[in-house]
Amino acid sequence: MTTTTTIDPNLHLIDFDATDPVDLQVKVTDAIQQGNDFLDNIAASTDKDSNGISAKQALTDVMMFDHINLALDRSWGVLSHLNSVMSNDKIRHIHHELLPKLSAYGTRVGQHQPLFGRYQAIANDKEFFATLEPARARAIELALQSFELSGVALPKDKQDEFADIQSKLSTLSATFSDHILDATQAFALPLQQEQLAGLTESGLALLADAGEQHKARELASGTLTQADIDALPTPYYVATLNIPVYLAVMTHADNRELRETLYRAYVTRASEYDTHTNAKGESLNNADIMGQILQLREQKAQLLGFDNYAEVSLSTKMAESVAEVENFLRNLATKAKPTAEQDLAQLQECARDYDIAELQPWDSAYIAEKVKQNKFSLSQEEIRPYFPLPKVIDGLFAIVERLYGIKVQEQNSANESTKADSKAVSRWHDDVRFYQLFDADNNLLGGFYFDLFARNGKRGGAWMSGFQSRYSNDEQAYQQLPVCFMVGNFTPALDGKPSLLTHDEVLTLFHEFGHGLHHLLTQVTVGDVAGVNGVEWDAVELPSQFMENWAWESDGIALISSHVETGEPLPKDKLNALLAAKNFQSGMQTLRQIEFALFDLLIHAHTPALDYAGILATLNDVRNDIAIMETPDYNRFANGFSHIFAGGYAAGYYSYKWAELLSADAFSKFEEDGIFNPITGKAFRETILSVGGSLPAKTNFENFRGRSASIDALLRHNGFDDRGINTAANAQTTREVG
Known part of the structure; x- marks a missing residue:
């Protein structure tokens, strides 16, 4: 339900209706100049002061620089976000044109000796440092580490080389991402009637919607005339590689040849097998880019004195070495493999019933759905009507209210109110919704946007962008509440019905909301360690994976399910089937994640x-x-592994499994105390969510759990047989996490 609460100015919301990429470009450029001017000034003052600088003055300068950089964080944050969710040639061009300038500025900051000297002055004055609040002290420590990893200690010629590497990497990563988006959107396969067998009603609606979008693009590009369009059948079914459409075909299409065609198109995107080109006629093949990225990362590592880039990545994480991570992954693979082999045998047995002698990857989702129907009497399509998005969202909010004593209220959008209305919130697309988060005493904690549906111009996947951190600066009389973007690519609303989610999509929503709560519930006002900032990358998935558990608990499911037409709750037989199937294929899914993580680790350690x-x-x-x-x-x-070639997970994809161990162990406390126990919820909020990166993740976890992490809950939650797990192996894994 939308409310009419006046917008708090401390949210500093963006007027997206008045936001133009060219204006953002000017703001980014101006913000970089302001930052450079400040660096010039402190360099000049350092040259004049032969007696050195006091720790107190150094802290004043550091805090002033943080404040100056807010303008850059804001303008670049908006432009980057729009490039991810509303990409077009104009936005992409401006975004990419700014990348080298941002890279150069970031490198200058990281290698600026006078600024580095101020951080050193604060840390070296032990008496002064001891008076700092823990969050500020932690931010200073992390900043000093960041300076070292930015090449502050390198000679000038090596610093220049480092800067060049950073600039090239930022451009290559952006191009890698562009190629995937362009390749995904370039594929469109009109279907014949005989290819539609097996597809569900919702799947057909998705394909018909994709057909309408395809016709509009073909007409706009001049490939087809209006007469050509009019001659096409209605509905016009088109298969694409957008995830909701792709999964609809791969899960339900009886036509095996069609499934193989789509599978091949999906797994060869941006490769030598992909013949598509971008608007400039350039190849979308990422092959050379991948090699260049690895080469540049290795050069960067060696400049910094590391043997390989994996060591650079792990230097800021919980895990201490490549060997430690590799042992963790291979140990978990050993535990998962027997279950995975049973999973595969189950699929192969079922496949023979459908005249598939040899199971192939394009059969897996299709046969898995048949097994679910036969073994568990569970069909994703049968339960989809029980998870209409509005109900799921209301239930999700009810769950976190019970857990953490917080309340969520949706806010009117600008097109629902008068333009001058102080209650109106501008959005970048009509599908977007904005919400405010309050504590039990109605104090505003922050705000967030939901942008949940797949569309053209939006990159695939789901993510939380911590656009604006909690931050305060008393000297500047400035307060900033946290704001984030939570983005998905779910099945859109079709045929006059709200979006109906699969349970997998429900889990994704809960996952991203877990990230969002980590960002929004922080009580830390030092931006560098507020929310997800400053949290070790292999612990940052803890709150997100933790949140998924409530979408698997019967009491949680009761709050998020209601039939879209009748309002009836999910029937007991379907609930039991859903819960019984929780660990269905968990062995194969675990091995798949380990495969990705080990590949990522090894290519960066080579x-x-x-x-x-x-x-x-x-x-x-x-x-x-x-x-x-x-x-x-x-x-x-x-070629499409964006997480490691265009995201923040290089030599860090193992973080999903590492953090899953932490999240499973954390949730086991709720299993012991009650999944809605408010005391346990308060403890999790205060020890994990509220403190962000102001303390090491290991400390936060142990403050909540009262001990180091254990692998037991992870194995149990995945349904793996833990017989034969020896004490030494368990102790080794515990040490790796702790």
């Missing part, structure tokens, strides 16, 4: 840096070690 052939060879080696199902030779999964 010296010399691998070229494209070496990347593919490493992936094949990992598959031979880990996978239990053969992958086609043409599969080019790595």
